[in-house]
Amino acid sequence: MRSVWLQDFSWQEIESFRDAGRGPILIPVGSVEQHGMHLPLGTDSMVAISLAEEAAKRSNAIVTPPLWFGWSPHHLALPGTISIRAEMLIEVMFDIVKSLATHGFTGFVVINGHRMVNIPWLQISAERAQRELDVRMAIFDPSYMSKELADELGFGEIGHAEEIETSHMLHVMPHLVRMDRARNHGPEETLHYHIDPRSSRDTLCYVPTTAKRLKEVSRVSGGTGGRPKLASSEKGKRLHEHLVDRLVEVIHEFQRKA
Ligand SMILES: [Zn+2]
Secondary structure (H helix, E strand, O other), X not given: OOOOEHHHOOHHHHHHHHHOOXXXXXXXXXXXXXXXXXXXXXXXXXXXXXXXXXXXXXXXXXXXOOEOOEOXXXXXXXXXXEEOOHHHHHHHHHHHHHHHHHOOOOEEEEEEOOHHHOHHHHHHXXXXXXXXXXXXXXXXXXXXXXXXXXXXXXXXXXXXXXXXXXXXXXXXXXXXXXXHHOOOEOOOOOOOOOOOOOOOOOXXXXXXOOHHHHHHHHHHHOOXXXXXXXXXXXXXXXXXXXXXXXXXXXXXXXHHHO
């Protein structure tokens, strides 16, 4: 296989893939937002891209160009963060699916590297696409797809740029990780919500931190919530391989039902 990326092929090749039943279409989505002082701004997108690319190589799926931008208003306190409005995310995702549905593709798996923060908007978009376009969609979120392994690896709570993301990046993009700049901080106790899918505490009342609050906290934390110093490339490798395996399972399920 020459490539798994849609943008590397001609329209005739894409047409032949459709006629041969190749799919589903994978859509990596992330964010461009601050990830502490030790991880690059593109961390969430890079995680989604690496998972999509490797799973597609093993499964005959096709990957669209990544959607690098996510909804990150709370991270605008720190430079480099680019946030698109939630309604834009809903509309862009819908238009991507609508375009490819026009060409006869019917199965789509969104790989979300931006965790809880992107999920509500992706769900709204996916639900609308299924209802209006007669397509089948799934949202693959690494946090939710690695609960048991996260316990096994001894990962702490999900925070931001913590040991989970840092380990993953140490495996997929080691040259972009600056462990000498990693700083542990928190995660802070909250009374009314928790973003860790492994936690039994209330996850319904989700309120992302504000830019004002983040600005105050980042003087101490550097933008991190959690313990990135506990990260290792070995844990990242296990996490990554587990997630690729699970994504391949999801893809195979789509192929069986196509
Ligand atoms: Zn992240």
